[in-house]
Amino acid sequence: MTSSCTRDPELWFDDGNLVIQVTPRLFRLHRGVLALSSNFFRDMVAFPRAAEEDTYDDVPLVVLRDDDARDAAHFFKALYMPTYFPPPPARTTFEALEGVLRMAHKYDAPVLRRCALQHLARPFSSELCEVHLDMTRYYDLDLRSNWKVAELKAITSLAQEVHAIWLLPMVYHETLQHPANALDAPEVWLGRQRRFQHNEHVACFAGCEILRKEFPLDVFASTKIGCGQPVCLKYRLASINQDDMRNFMEIPLTYFTPWMENDDNFGDICDACMDAMRDAYNSWLKDVWQRLPSIFNLPDWDELSALKKQDLEGSPEAPCGRGCDERRLNRMEGAGR
Structure with a gap:
């Protein structure tokens, strides 16, 4: 019922040739403006006007049900x-x-x-x-x-x-x-x-x-990457702690990326281990990223x-x-x- 609706002051044009009701508002608009951008309204205005068509102030009225004003x-x-x-x-x-x-x-x-x-x-x-x-x-x-x-x-x-x-x-x-x-x-x-x-x-x-559970532990703990020397493995393991494991769970795809890009975070780790860690991390990230949609059933x-x-x-x-x-x-x- 239009009696329970009020005119939208910003979208009520006196020369408009179409009134649209989206309860509790009424909009007086122009068919041509609507048809220019919306295929729905383009199709709608192409239909001949029916004799029994509802009107408001002698202007055709269209009610859009189930929409929010x-x-x-x-x-x-x-x-x-x-x-x-x-x-x-x-x-x-x-x-x-x-x-x-x-x-x-x-x-x-x-x-x-x-x-x-x-x-x-x-x-x-x-x-x-x-x-x-x-x-x-x-x-x-x-x-x-x-x-x-x-x-x-x-x-x-x-x-x-x-x-x-x-x-x-x-x-x-x-x-x-x-x-x-x-x-x-x-x-x-x-x-x-x-x-x-x-x-x-x-x-x-x-x-x-x-x-x-996707924490990239092998990047820091695997003996199969880098120089293989115990001292570097020790430095690699020392570069992460319990806080990292906890904080990682909030942003797993992004947590270690800035860290990996900063040489200062690697301490005394040799260049071979630094390069190997970055390669291993990038491989891990690409793998998780590729699986990400399926992880969320997408x-x-x-x-x-x-x-x-x-x-x-x-x-x-x-x-x-x-x-x-x-x-x-x-x-x-x-x-x-």
């Missing part, structure tokens, strides 16, 4: 205002990113969908050469208590919803830094409840337990990389994926047409 507002602002949701390195907010990505995927707006995923691709890289870098987030976050866990939960849900599962290996890897009870408990962040679904939590928890990197390439490099006019046309028709049927 906050998401719709971010999405429509991104369509109308070129500077509202720019690609990285320009900044945005997580609320805008979340809303735009969800709506752009559902209503087949590939340019905005790709822009949102570009914001997520940087901090949750799928490239081994970038995993040890502190990848800047170009979206602002609510930094109140426990936001890091809530962000990971939110991105996991988004990645599953928009079929961008190539984000998940590094999202799950970051959960290693947080206690299991924090991951299991639902919480409210940015006005929405955040939680892992049961299957997500199981895959994440099981994978984290495997990763915590497709292998080849499949994930192909999905990522399609998401980030696909043609702006390309459909959103296999089955898109069928999904588009289903969405139109569910949108009050």
Whole structure:
């Protein structure tokens, strides 16, 4: 019922020729603007207007059911205002990113969908050469208590919803830094409840337990690498301690990389042992990285990389994926047409 809805003051244009209801808001927009970026709306406006079509103030009314008005507002602002949701390195907010990505995927707006995923691709890289870098987030976050866990939960849900599962290996890897009870408990962040679904939590928890046991002990303790002299083996063993083993479990893919790149950390170890340790570490890292998706019960990197390439490099006019046309028709049927 439109009587329970209020007009969105920023997205109500008196010359608009389409009213969209996303309870509890009403948006008066322009068919041409919507059709320009969204294949869903392009298809919708192409249909002849039915005599029994609902109207609001003599303007055709479309009801988008099961959507959140906050998401719709971010999405429509991104369509109308070129500077509202720019690609990285320009900044945005997580609320805008979340809303735009969800709506752009559902209503087949590939340019905005790709822009949102570009914001997520940087901090949750799928490239081994970038995993040890502190990848800047170009979206602002609510930094109140426990936001890091809530962000990971939110991105996991988004990645599953928009079929961008190539984000998940590094999202799950970051959960290693947080206690299991924090991951299991639902919480409210940015006005929405955040939680892992049961299957997500199981895959994440099981994978984290495997990763915590991947400590590269042979790099420091194996007698089969380096010069083989007892004094070097002694120095190599002395270069790690219990703190390293404990801290490693929080960031296994990145913990030792900066250490290996700094010659000062090797003390009096000979050059042959230094080179051998680095080679052994790099081999270990590549092996764990290659197995990382399967550790979390995800497709292998080849499949994930192909999905990522399609998401980030696909043609702006390309459909959103296999089955898109069928999904588009289903969405139109569910949108009050």
